[in-house]
Every structure is written in C-alpha cells, then in structure tokens.
Amino acid sequence: MEQTSEISRRPKVPVRLGLTVICAGGFMDAYSYLLHDHVFATGQTGNIVLLCMNLAKGAWLGVAHYLVSICAFVLGIMLSRHVLVRVHGHATHRMQRWVAVFEAAAFAAIALLPAWAPDLLVNSAISFCAAVSYENFRQFGTKSAYASVFCTGNLRSFGETLYDGVFGGDKHELHRSARYAGLVASFCVGAVACKFLIDATGQLACLAISALFLLSLRFITDPEA
Template identity: 35%
Template structure:
C-alpha cells in the first residue's frame, strides 16, 4: 500500500460513532438536569467548585454530598483503564464493546429509579457511565475529543476554522467539519433528551440506553463489512 494512501478509520474513532456518543452525552446531561434538580452529572467541574464553596463556608455536611459522584467518576476511569490492561484483555477480548454494554445496562436500570429516590442514586450512576465513556472514546479520527462535554471540542472546532481561513489548510477544514458534527450531535442529543423527559419522565434513560445499543451495532456492522479494526 502506498505511503500516501489514507489509513481506514477504526470504528471506535469514526466520526459517526463520535457524533452518536456525543448525542448520548448531551441527552444524559439534560436527563439529570431535568429529573435530578438541575444536576449535571457528566462533567465534574461543577461538583468540585460547589464542594469548594461549601467547604469554604464550613458546610462540611453539604460539601460531602458532592463527593459520591466524584468518587464514582474516578472509579469509572479505573474500570475503563482496567478493561484495556493486558491482563484483562485476555478475558475481556473486546474492551470497548464491554464498556458500551456496561453503559447500556446502567442506563437501562437508571430508567427504573423513581424521582422520589435520592438524587445521588442516579447522579453516581451517571457519573460512572460518563467516566467510562470519556476515558474509552478519546480520539476522533486523529484528534483528541470528548463525547461528554463540549468546551474542548468547541476550542478544537474554532482552531480548525481559524487555520482553514487564515492558512487555507484543507485538512483543518475537514477537522472543523468533524468537530462541528460532534458539537451538533451533542446539541441534538440535548434537544432529544428534553423532549424524551417530558414524555417519559425518568424512563427517558431507556432512550439513551437504546442509542448506545445502536453504537454497539456499528461495531458489529463494521465487523460484518470487514472494516479493519485496531481497537474493538
């Protein structure tokens, strides 16, 4: 194969999967915000800030309430990294698909948790799922990105637009399209999440679970097509 021939993009780093997972990220953020008293469980920045505010005011009991999702996020990162470790890959042959299966099951169970249940039950579960996803899916074609938050993607999108306009860099233009698609996917997921919560209430989590089933199906479809895969 000639050196200048583009290498095929593996499923886990493809734009279509990135857009779908970003949609799940936007959906879940809206889900926790609307069903769990305005909590965003995907990103942990707010939890750290709110912990600091309460700690500074000496409200230690209130501050402690922000620790469970932080601990769950750290645990999720540990689980995701462990699944890809050489020792476990002998048992879990396809760690990326295993992560998707775990996410699907957790979100399916979350859909049964009533609004009367403590918020921590859901926010801890979602934080764990977010950690799995953000740790496992970190590359969009050949660029770092995130499926659970938009800030970094927006920066990369803006940089790509700048270099396309100022330098005429066609590769930067393609990166802008890729990141723009992911950002649009996140927004679309948020809109879908808002509608789903209004119709299904806490059961809207099943929609997010179903979206991840579609993501898992992409791996099976690409395998059937014979698409080369490095990470599965």
C-alpha cells in the same frame, strides 16, 4: 516522514461512532439536570467548584454531596483502565463493545429506579457511567481526539481547526472543523431530545441513552479485520 507513516497506520474510527456517543453524552447531562436537582453529572469542574464553596462555608454535608459524585467519576476512570489493561489486553475495540453493552444496561437500570430514589444516587451513577464513556471513546477519524460527554474541549478543537482551515488555507483542517461542529451539534441534539422525551415519558426517557449505546455497537470496528 516516520510520523506521517505512523498516522497512516492508525485504525480509522468511524465519525458516526463519535456522533452517536456524544449524543448520548448530551442526553446524560440534560437528564440529570432536568430530573435530578439541576446537576450536570457528566462534567466534574462544576462539582469541584461547588465542593470548594461548601468547604469554605464549613457546610460539610454539601462537601460530602459533591465529593460522592466526583469520586464516582474517578472510580469509573479507574475501573475502565483496569478492565482495558487486565481483561482486554489494551484491545480498544473489544473494550468499547464491553462499554457500550455496560452503558446500555446501566441506563436501562437507571430508567427503572423508583421515583423516590435519591438524586445523589442517580447523579453519582450517571457520573460513573459518563467517566466510563469519556475514558473509552476518545478518537474519531484517524487522528482527531474528542471529548465524548461534554463540549469544552470539542469547542477548542473546533476553533483551532477552523482557524487553520480559514486563515491557514488548510482544507483538511477545515474538514476537521466541520466534524467538530458536528460533534457539538450532536451533543445538542441529545440534550433537546432528552427534554422532549422527559416531557412525554418522564424518567423512562433514560432508555434512549441505552438505545444510543446499542446503536454504537454497529460502528465499533476491529482494526485487524
């Protein structure tokens, strides 16, 4: 009973906020893959595997290459935590507004980098920004967690909620499964849109990520308002 009461008191996070942010996540991954050495800069599992493969071969330049991106991701998480705790006093909505503005500015800067900018620099910057987004956008609805820059966890949650909805007869879980499916679809929309915009505008397509984060400002709500 007490747990139910606690859930009912949690602020409701608009689903459209999650859809907007994860669309930007799909755009980030496609952008780094298509324009910067076929690297998926948002998720670090692949980078860790490649780091280990280079380590096993004694390819130290390769180790350093992937280590920079991994460290950039960790630094993004640590900076997010520091700003949330020390600057915003754990006020999530204020932190999310700060993050949205930061991401919009950062990706505008990435879009304007010269064409000769090293792929390692660009991918590390995207990894850092992805970490900041991943750390600060993690819930939608009243109790649903999600990953805002990649899909593995969201696919797991989709499978779990779909099972409980279909085989457990839980209509609420079936509704949640539709939301998780929407998140994955929104990620795909971002990736597809990135391909078309890169074909049309080149690296300036990155400005679409800035636009998505500026749009997300409309959906960030103050839980005390």
